[in-house]
Amino acid sequence: MTLILALVIGAAFGAVLDRIGATNPDLIGKMLNLTNLNLAKTILLAIGIGSMLMFGGQMLGLVDVAHMSVKSAYVGVFVGGALLGVGWAVSGYCPGTGIAAAAAGRKDALFFIAGGLLGAAAYMATYTSVKATGLMEKIGGGKVTLGTVPGAKYDGLTAVSGDILGVILGIVIILVAYSLPENMRGKTVIVAAE
Amino acid sequence: MTLNWKTGGLALGLVFFLAVLLVKPIGVSTQFVILDSIVWNAVDSEVITKTADGYTSSNAYLAKSNGKYAKNAANPLNYSFLFVVAMVIGAAGSSFLRGGVAKTDRSVPELWRANFGDSPVRRYIATFIAGFVVLYGARLAGGCTSGHMMSGMMQTSLSGYIFALGAFGAAIPTAMILFKRG
Numbered sequence: 001m002t003l004i005l006a007l008v009i010g011a012a013f014g015a016v017l018d019r020i021g022a023t024n025p026d027l028i029g030k031m032l033n034l035t036n037l038n039l040a041k042t043i044l045l046a047i048g049i050g051s052m053l054m055f056g057g058q059m060l061g062l063v064d065v066a067h068m069s070v071k072s073a074y075v076g077v078f079v080g081g082a083l084l085g086v087g088w089a090v091s092g093y094c095p096g097t098g099i100a101a102a103a104a105g106r107k108d109a110l111f112f113i114a115g116g117l118l119g120a121a122a123y124m125a126t127y128t129s130v131k132a133t134g135l136m137e138k139i140g141g142g143k144v145t146l147g148t149v150p151g152a153k154y155d156g157l158t159a160v161s162g163d164i165l166g167v168i169l170g171i172v173i174i175l176v177a178y179s180l181p182e183n184m185r186g187k188t189v190i191v192a193a194e
Numbered sequence: 195m196t197l198n199w200k201t202g203g204l205a206l207g208l209v210f211f212l213a214v215l216l217v218k219p220i221g222v223s224t225q226f227v228i229l230d231s232i233v234w235n236a237v238d239s240e241v242i243t244k245t246a247d248g249y250t251s252s253n254a255y256l257a258k259s260n261g262k263y264a265k266n267a268a269n270p271l272n273y274s275f276l277f278v279v280a281m282v283i284g285a286a287g288s289s290f291l292r293g294g295v296a297k298t299d300r301s302v303p304e305l306w307r308a309n310f311g312d313s314p315v316r317r318y319i320a321t322f323i324a325g326f327v328v329l330y331g332a333r334l335a336g337g338c339t340s341g342h343m344m345s346g347m348m349q350t351s352l353s354g355y356i357f358a359l360g361a362f363g364a365a366i367p368t369a370m371i372l373f374k375r376g
Contacts, residue, residue, distance in 0.1 A: 005216050006273045010280025011287070012209050013220060018288035020202035026305040027196070030376075032362075032369030038199050043344065045203025050210035050348040057215065069219050071346060073353035076334045081360025083331025084338060088361065089368035091324035092303065094339040095332055096222035096281070098325065103282040104289035107301045111318040115325025120226035121234075122326070123333035127255035130334065139356065146350040157352055166350050173347070177203065 014100050023101040025092020025108075032089050034184040041177045048174035055166030058149070065151040072142040076135035195292055210348055217273060219349065221341030223332035224263070225278045231256055231267035242268050255333075308376035335360070 020042045021027040030036035057063030071077075088094050093101055093112045102109035123130070130136075140157050147165035148156025156162055197205065213220045231251075235241045242251050242264045249264040251257040256264045266272050289295065298304075301314040310316060332338040335357055337346065343361065346354020 002217055002273045003271065003276055006276035007280040007283075009209065009213050009216065009220075010277035011284030012212070013277075014281035014284025014286075015288035016202070016205045016209050016284075017281075018285045019197045019292075020199075020206060021196035023285060023289070024196070025303040026299075026376075029303075029305040029369055029373050032365045033373045034366065034370065038196075041199040042197075042203040042206065045199060046206035046210060047344055047347050049204060049207025050214070050344070051350070053207070053211040054214050054348060055350075057211075063215055067214050067218055068349055069345070070349055070351045071336050071342060071353045073351070073356050074336075077336060077342070077353050077356045078360040080331040080333070080335025081342070081357040082364035084328050084335065085331075085361040085364030085366075086368050087324035087326075087328035087331065088339070089365040089372065091321040091328070092305070093321065093324070094328060095226060096338065096340045098328075099222065099278065100281060100285035103285040105286075105295045105300060106303075107314075108303070108317050108321045112321040112325035112328075115322035115327075116226050116329035117230055117325075119326035119329035119331075120223075120333055121230045123330050124227060124230065124253055124255040127253075127258075131254075135334065140352050144352050146352060146355075149350075162350065169350055170348075177199070 013096075014103065017097055017100045018104050022097045023104045023106070023109075025101070025106075028088070028092040028097070037180050037182055037184060041180050041182075044173050044177035044180070048170045048172075048177060051166050051170030051173065055149075055163040055170065058151075059163045059167075065149065066153075068149070068152055068154070070143045070145055070152075070154045073139040073144065074135070074142065075137045075139065076130070077139075079135060210344060214345070214348075219341070219345035220277075221274070221337055221345060222278055222281070223329060223338035223341065225275055226329050227255070227263055227333065228267050228270070228275055231263065232270055235267060244268075305373055305376040309373050 017023055027039050031039045058065050091112050098109050098112040102113055141155055144155050144157045145162050146157050147160040147162030149162030249261040249268050251264040302312050302317045342354050342357035
């Protein structure tokens with residue numbers, strides 16, 4: 001059954017990534033150079049809606065709290081995030097959208113995937129030395145949520161009720177999505193004539 | 195062609211919600227490790243070994259968390275790996291239905307062309323190196339844009355916010371320096 005769900009949800013995810021323009025490096029680049037924030041608005045709205053539905057559903061007992069999977073917070077999350085950010089800006093691809101873009105017919109994305117497979121292998125090869133540095137130092141207790149979610153196996157960074165906080169943050173993120181201007185630099189960057 | 199942000203955001207939000215409602219939050223970058231390991235293990239069958247209560251590996255990264263990655267690489271027919279395979283099918287189908295990527299953009303996208311010219315080789319080298327850095331970074335961080343940022347922030351994980359800060363903090367200045375035109 002979960003394998004069927006993998007096919008259905010995975011296919012839906014791939015199709016939606018393509019339809020929102022996340023498989024288009026032009027739109028990623030224009031989001032990151034702040035000239036076209038439509039994709040940022042899309043992603044923020046999605047996070048906000050997901051958060052409200054998930055935590056709202058948990059409060060009503062309709063969503064299984066055990067399905068939550070919270071990743072650990074440590075120094076390497078920030079450093080790795082920054083590395084990813086540089087490559088994301090250069091290529092216009094992140095791991096998921098790179099694969100989806102290749103599937104959509106972009107050849108440069110195939111090179112991104114090839115580089116990615118090598119990068120992942122390099123991490124496997126260097127994991128032991130990375131672990132010996134301070135990069136795995138936990139932040140705020142590691143696997144924590146901002147509030148304390150009732151029934152979850154994760155600690156809360158604060159004692160605030162985690163599901164209420166989740167719904168509120170969901171609403172805040174949606175409001176940010178609505179209030180974000182489409183172009184933050186107030187000008188259209190002109191493409192030079194060829 | 196591209197969905198408006200309200201429709202697109204709603205659709206993407208529903209997919210993220212359905213994933214956590216029915217199975218677990220979405221994540222992709224781990225599967226690069228799994229694919230590497232499947233290939234590696236096919237070449238050298240000593241890499242992943244079965245133990246009394248599961249799997250382990252001669253590689254410390256694959257052996258961590260009780261051989262969780264080793265187990266998935268030994269059994270590729272698992273949820274997370276199949277999810278990514280299905281993602282390929284979904285994206286390809288969607289692209290086909292909307293008429294695909296414009297021929298001029300298939301090798302070198304427009305924004306890149308406006309700033310760095312139309313050499314496919316230059317673009318391929320750049321995306322290859324970027325791919326390396328992105329996946330090394332994602333594995334160091336323990337997740338990527340989908341797992342850490344979207345699934346993480348949705349669940350109010352501290353790690354999701356730290357990741358987003360690092361990723362956008364580096365990506366925005368990089369893009370502003372690189373893409374001055376277009």
